[in-house]
Amino acid sequence: MKISIVAGGPELLIPDLKPYDLASDHIWIGVDRGTLFLLRSGFFPQHAYGDFDSVSDDEKRIIMNSSIKVNQYQSEKDATDMEIALEWALKQNPEQILIFGATGGRLDHELMNIQLLYRTLSVRADVRILDTRNEISLHLPGCYNIEQDHRYSYISFLAKSEKVTGITLEGFKYPLEQADLQAGSSLCVSNELVNKSGTYSFDSGIILMVKSRD
Structure with missing residues (x-):
């Protein structure tokens, strides 16, 4: 199984996702605004995680009216949307996890997303963060x-x-x-x-x- 997580980082830094959508058992996950990016790019994520405070009311309705299993949380919580999504992905025991839309934008979010790779060291999965210019792994x-x-x-x-x-x-x-x-x-x-x-x-x-x- 291969899982790809797409967060709401600057869209200009998210590479073309089509070359990564090759496996028949590929699961796409949207994180907050990344869910909307997937839908607009022609992808249909099976799951979405977030408080969705980065989308407008109209955009939120698009997400909620889709067939996605939406896991919505309050803005005030002890874990980021990305951490929650990654924890779910790790529990599925996939062979690979690719993370997009996690770099650029707010520096605190980017540094935290990279630090989340520590959570993956105890599993066998190949976990990478990718954008248009970089690939990061621990x-x-x-x-x-x-x-x-x-x-x-x-x-x-x-x-x-x-x-x-x-x-x-x-x-x-x-x-x-x-x-x-x-x-x-x-x-x-x-x-x-x-x-x-x-x-x-x-x-x-x-x-x-x-x-x-x-």
Whole structure:
């Protein structure tokens, strides 16, 4: 099962969703205004989450009159709409969760959405945040293969724990072998693959990988 969550971030930063709608068991979820974006883009989400304070009364009626299972909440609550939607998605044990419309706009929301990736570390699902210029994912220690992707020229690794140890990069323009990365260090920013594929590995800590383009 594949689940895609679309939030109400700036629509200009949401990529074309059609290439991602390939699996027959694909579930779309709208978060607040992201629900309206999906409907206007020709997608019909099975579920919607939010307080819907970012849509007008007329737009809210469009959502409520659709066949979507709407989960509406009060604005005053202890979790964001995105967190609630992500928690539901994780309970479905999907193979992959893609999150759109979660970057740009309010910086506090963007940073919180990235931090929500910590909630996904205990599951096997491939979870990524995507916009028109970036793909963001969080990783535990291990060895990973990475393929060259024409959409993203640069690959950066940021320490999301106090320290990441034993980083080894193979197939990259700037290789590393058993290096350590401290939180706040820019050592692994703006690297590039020089081969069609490469590997990255590390022994301890948590890494945020950002694939991006100018």
